[in-house]
Amino acid sequence: MKRIKISDLFASAKIGEEVLVKGWVRTFRSNRFIALNDGSTINNIQAVVDFEKEDESQLKRITTGSAISIVGEVVESQGKGQDIEIVVKSFDVIGDAHPDEYPLQPKKHSLEFLRENAHLRFRTNTFSAVSRIRHNMIFAVHKFFNDKGFYNVHTPIITGSDAEGAGEMFRVTTLDLNNVPKTDEGNIDTKQDFFGKEANLTVSGQLEAELAALALGQVYTFGPTFRAENSNTTRHLAEFWMIEPEVAFNDLNDNMDLAEEMLKYCVQYALDNCKEDLDFLSSRLIEEEKGKPQDQQSMELIEKLKMVVDNDFVRLTYTEAIDILRNCKPNKKGKFQYKIEGWGADLQSEHERYLVEKEFKKPVILTNYPANIKAFYMRQDDELPEAKPGMEVGTTVSAMDILFPGIGEIVGGSQREERLDVLKQKIADFNIPEDHVWWYLDTRKFGTVPHAGFGLGFERLMLFVTGMTNIRDVIPFPRTPKNAEF
Amino acid sequence: MKRIKISDLFASAKIGEEVLVKGWVRTFRSNRFIALNDGSTINNIQAVVDFEKEDESQLKRITTGSAISIVGEVVESQGKGQDIEIVVKSFDVIGDAHPDEYPLQPKKHSLEFLRENAHLRFRTNTFSAVSRIRHNMIFAVHKFFNDKGFYNVHTPIITGSDAEGAGEMFRVTTLDLNNVPKTDEGNIDTKQDFFGKEANLTVSGQLEAELAALALGQVYTFGPTFRAENSNTTRHLAEFWMIEPEVAFNDLNDNMDLAEEMLKYCVQYALDNCKEDLDFLSSRLIEEEKGKPQDQQSMELIEKLKMVVDNDFVRLTYTEAIDILRNCKPNKKGKFQYKIEGWGADLQSEHERYLVEKEFKKPVILTNYPANIKAFYMRQDDELPEAKPGMEVGTTVSAMDILFPGIGEIVGGSQREERLDVLKQKIADFNIPEDHVWWYLDTRKFGTVPHAGFGLGFERLMLFVTGMTNIRDVIPFPRTPKNAEF
Numbered sequence: 018m019k020r021i022k023i024s025d026l027f028a029s030a031k032i033g034e035e036v037l038v039k040g041w042v043r044t045f046r047s048n049r050f051i052a053l054n055d056g057s058t059i060n061n062i063q064a065v066v067d068f069e070k071e072d073e074s075q076l077k078r079i080t081t082g083s084a085i086s087i088v089g090e091v092v093e094s095q096g097k098g099q100d101i102e103i104v105v106k107s108f109d110v111i112g113d114a115h116p117d118e119y120p121l122q123p124k125k126h127s128l129e130f131l132r133e134n135a136h137l138r139f140r141t142n143t144f145s146a147v148s149r150i151r152h153n154m155i156f157a158v159h160k161f162f163n164d165k166g167f168y169n170v171h172t173p174i175i176t177g178s179d180a181e182g183a184g185e186m187f188r189v190t191t192l193d194l195n196n197v198p199k200t201d202e203g204n205i206d207t208k209q210d211f212f213g214k215e216a217n218l219t220v221s222g223q224l225e226a227e228l229a230a231l232a233l234g235q236v237y238t239f240g241p242t243f244r245a246e247n248s249n250t251t252r253h254l255a256e257f258w259m260i261e262p263e264v265a266f267n268d269l270n271d272n273m274d275l276a277e278e279m280l281k282y283c284v285q286y287a288l289d290n291c292k293e294d295l296d297f298l299s300s301r302l303i304e305e306e307k308g309k310p311q312d313q314q315s316m317e318l319i320e321k322l323k324m325v326v327d328n329d330f331v332r333l334t335y336t337e338a339i340d341i342l343r344n345c346k347p348n349k350k351g352k353f354q355y356k357i358e359g360w361g362a363d364l365q366s367e368h369e370r371y372l373v374e375k376e377f378k379k380p381v382i383l384t385n386y387p388a389n390i391k392a393f394y395m396r397q398d399d400e401l402p403e404a405k406p407g408m409e410v411g412t413t414v415s416a417m418d419i420l421f422p423g424i425g426e427i428v429g430g431s432q433r434e435e436r437l438d439v440l441k442q443k444i445a446d447f448n449i450p451e452d453h454v455w456w457y458l459d460t461r462k463f464g465t466v467p468h469a470g471f472g473l474g475f476e477r478l479m480l481f482v483t484g485m486t487n488i489r490d491v492i493p494f495p496r497t498p499k500n501a502e503f
Numbered sequence: 504m505k506r507i508k509i510s511d512l513f514a515s516a517k518i519g520e521e522v523l524v525k526g527w528v529r530t531f532r533s534n535r536f537i538a539l540n541d542g543s544t545i546n547n548i549q550a551v552v553d554f555e556k557e558d559e560s561q562l563k564r565i566t567t568g569s570a571i572s573i574v575g576e577v578v579e580s581q582g583k584g585q586d587i588e589i590v591v592k593s594f595d596v597i598g599d600a601h602p603d604e605y606p607l608q609p610k611k612h613s614l615e616f617l618r619e620n621a622h623l624r625f626r627t628n629t630f631s632a633v634s635r636i637r638h639n640m641i642f643a644v645h646k647f648f649n650d651k652g653f654y655n656v657h658t659p660i661i662t663g664s665d666a667e668g669a670g671e672m673f674r675v676t677t678l679d680l681n682n683v684p685k686t687d688e689g690n691i692d693t694k695q696d697f698f699g700k701e702a703n704l705t706v707s708g709q710l711e712a713e714l715a716a717l718a719l720g721q722v723y724t725f726g727p728t729f730r731a732e733n734s735n736t737t738r739h740l741a742e743f744w745m746i747e748p749e750v751a752f753n754d755l756n757d758n759m760d761l762a763e764e765m766l767k768y769c770v771q772y773a774l775d776n777c778k779e780d781l782d783f784l785s786s787r788l789i790e791e792e793k794g795k796p797q798d799q800q801s802m803e804l805i806e807k808l809k810m811v812v813d814n815d816f817v818r819l820t821y822t823e824a825i826d827i828l829r830n831c832k833p834n835k836k837g838k839f840q841y842k843i844e845g846w847g848a849d850l851q852s853e854h855e856r857y858l859v860e861k862e863f864k865k866p867v868i869l870t871n872y873p874a875n876i877k878a879f880y881m882r883q884d885d886e887l888p889e890a891k892p893g894m895e896v897g898t899t900v901s902a903m904d905i906l907f908p909g910i911g912e913i914v915g916g917s918q919r920e921e922r923l924d925v926l927k928q929k930i931a932d933f934n935i936p937e938d939h940v941w942w943y944l945d946t947r948k949f950g951t952v953p954h955a956g957f958g959l960g961f962e963r964l965m966l967f968v969t970g971m972t973n974i975r976d977v978i979p980f981p982r983t984p985k986n987a988e989f
Contacts, residue, residue, distance in 0.1 A: 022652065114948075140718040151657075166508065167638075173979075189704065205681060225979070232527070232623075233542035233635070234543055463605045464600045493658065496661050501661055503714070
């Protein structure tokens with residue numbers, strides 16, 4: 018008999034049908050009720066075994082975590098919550114799980130404990146739900162861009178370029194660290210290294226994606242990026258996945274439209290395709306927040322997702338945002354850790370979240386940031402977004418950040434500086450040697466066009482969609498300071 | 504007016520319609536015929552400009568590589584090959600490309616030259632076709648697995664594990680190479696490194712994918728993998744992308760079925776979705792092979808792709824293959840570099856290609872290899888695949904390699920060893936300390952089940968589908984010894 022997946026069983030099995038299911042035992046109650054899961058759905062199938070007919074030594078092997086195969090008849094469920102269950106005709110234990118040794122007993126484990134057992138946490142309800150949603154979000158990203166005629170570009174992971182300046186980099190080397198070869202001048206002899214020069218792990222595929230966009234038109238990256246920053250927070254990973262679209266001929270408005278459309282598409286995709294897993298995570302969250310005071314509770318998960326899909330994102334300039342923040346109660350009452358004194362301040366997470374969660378109660382897109390708090394490749398605004406005292410043309414750039422409730426910045430992007438002379442001045446201002454970015458400058462020298470793009474931290478999206486609060490719980494094997502286990 | 508992509512123009516524009524197109528000039532002939540490309544298709548739109556009406560200084564700026572925007576009327580084409588062209592009403596030069604400086608002039612450039620200009624080669628017919636096909640193959644892989652209910656798992660890129668043994672690894676570090684900290688014993692003080700221990704770039708996500716499969720059922724990875732091998736060949740990269748499915752409850756036969764189905768799906772997807780690019784690459788190949796003697800010419804590209812889709816792959820055991828090879832003419836006549844003397848020999852590319860290209864003229868799946876030439880995690884066969892003198896149970900494993908014409912091995916996989924005792928013996932035989940793989944062993948300890956998977960080198964698939972012969976020409980920014988430019 019061919020095995021049927023449990024998801025297919027729930028979707029299409031007929032009462033009276035004989036089926037073969039295989040999976041892992043989640044619980045075995047009263048020597049009679051087996052809850053079996055095979056990963057295809059968060060829902061377990063209940064299999065009812067007649068213990069009087071079975072060999073007791075075999076029944077004893079049905080323990081949490083053990084793998085079994087069951088042949089049985091599909092019947093209407095007697096219990097509540099499920100439509101069908103299986104009456105066991107025969108079963109085989111495929112793999113045992115000794116109850117004294119198996120770490121995942123049927124009780125609530127802390128997320129910390131599960132992180133230490135990342136090799137097994139796929140077997141829990143919470144992390145299997147996150148994993149299925151993660152897959153669906155990966156697929157949604159690819160489908161969104163594919164349907165729009167974008168091309169996925171695999172930008173390099175190991176890079177000899179260090180221009181992006183987005184953060185500290187990991188060095189990649191084959192030199193013998195016990196005996197690093199030196200030049201006559203006493204420097205590291207990078208010529209002897211694998212790539213003949215210093216190489217690092219990429220912090221962003223954007224610059225290379227721009228090269229592709231300025232020929233193929235519409236491209237996106239979706240790959241791992243790295244930051245060697247010693248940040249032990251719930252929001253930082255040393256290794257995380259980024260999505261970076263770049264589009265020739267797009268300006269800042271097109272860029273905002275694309276990002277908003279994409280985020281809504283992904284969230285809608287989750288609502289359409291991950292309902293059971295979202296329902297589970299929603300209940301989990303409600304349970305978790307029960308003790309909290311009302312005003313600290315977050316919005317119900319599915320309601321929050323629908324809020325994103327159903328609302329236009331608020332768009333305002335950085336300058337407008339500063340006005341709001343300067344005059345808001347928390348700022349005046351000294352409730353912010355970093356007080357907003359005026360134009361030019363770099364916004365912190367607390368300010369971003371105030372705008373989204375208190376002021377607008379919707380996703381917000383901030384634009385036209387001060388040039389000196391943004392990257393070199395962002396396009397200098399032609400006109401002043403607003404006339405403010407002290408502002409001159411050239412003080413702002415066509416940047417945009419999208420802020421999400423509970424997350425803060427989820428997308429950062431800009432129109433790119435396409436004018437060779439302006440770009441050359443910017444890289445000089447940023448102390449980037451021209452010979453480090455000759456290839457990037459070439460695209461402005463030959464057939465340059467306006468273009469724009471953005472970066473979306475995939476795990477930030479995952480935090481939002483799953484309602485999880487620690488970024489280590491939305492990636493299978495988190496890499497953080499002092500941790501590269503598995 | 505909203506810009507129309509050139510692919511949409513060819514697909515749906517109406518005669519007489521006024522359109523706005525933007526793109527890069529491929530050629531400008533007779534001061535009259537502009538061939539414009541925007542990356543959305545390999546086909547250029549011809550735009551006809553009335554030079555007598557236009558400003559000569561502007562016309563001079565229409566050079567190969569320049570970016571222009573054109574408003575014009577769609578008319579039936581006078582020339583051959585294309586249905587429509589545009590009569591230019593007005594045009595703007597967006598970005599110049601000085602003819603004395605722009606590297607990509609309208610002539611045939613060598614692939615070597617284009618590799619050195621990888622930042623610009625997206626603008627050529629050949630590499631843009633490869634890039635579009637690469638995207639389509641990426642999407643096909645995700646769609647294939649998504650439609651079957653698999654989950655994509657992002658296995659770690661930086662790994663503290665070194666068990667796989669698939670090849671030399673790159674070290675990842677934040678230690679100061681000028682002054683590597685040492686312990687009192689004089690060893691590298693890895694505790695001071697970012698991850699608190701030695702970390703490397705992954706050579707394979709398989710072991711971690713198995714962890715996920717043994718809970719979620721059906722998973723696949725699709726990510727970058729790395730080999731620090733000093734191989735300067737047309738078939739090796741230091742950084743390349745791999746697809747690694749793992750499926751719980753699958754045996755070797757299921758594994759072969761899955762791999763064959765997947766390869767056929769991807770190739771069929773290319774035939775269905777990349778026709779114009781494939782036609783171009785096919786003509787390119789025919790052109791390139793014109794000088795060659797008949798018996799050295801490869802099969803026409805599209806014919807070769809159809810051959811894969813239309814035929815069952817030949818399945819035979821390693822032992823059967825050795826019999827064929829030992830008795831074949833090239834072996835007897837000493838034409839192989841490595842003569843096949845008998846059972847136990849590791850097959851080289853020349854042998855694999857003989858089987859595929861001469862003996863069977865179809866893709867071939869070889870199974871049940873000698874255990875000692877395969878990895879530790881492959882399942883020891885229960886029975887002898889054939890009774891041969893000197894063979895005992897335990898001498899072969901449930902491995903499979905898929906061999907493709909022109910490529911050799913494109914897929915390598917196996918049923919995995921799920922029996923804890925056998926696996927423990929294997930890792931002892933392979934000198935892998937148990938505490939390096941405790942997490943892997945745990946999955947055999949708790950609810951172990953038979954399972955199987957394989958690895959597909961994505962660039963090998965790309966070589967096959969595009970007919971390109973150098974692996975550096977099917978990835979945007981190849982990383983090879985002494986080369987990490989861009």
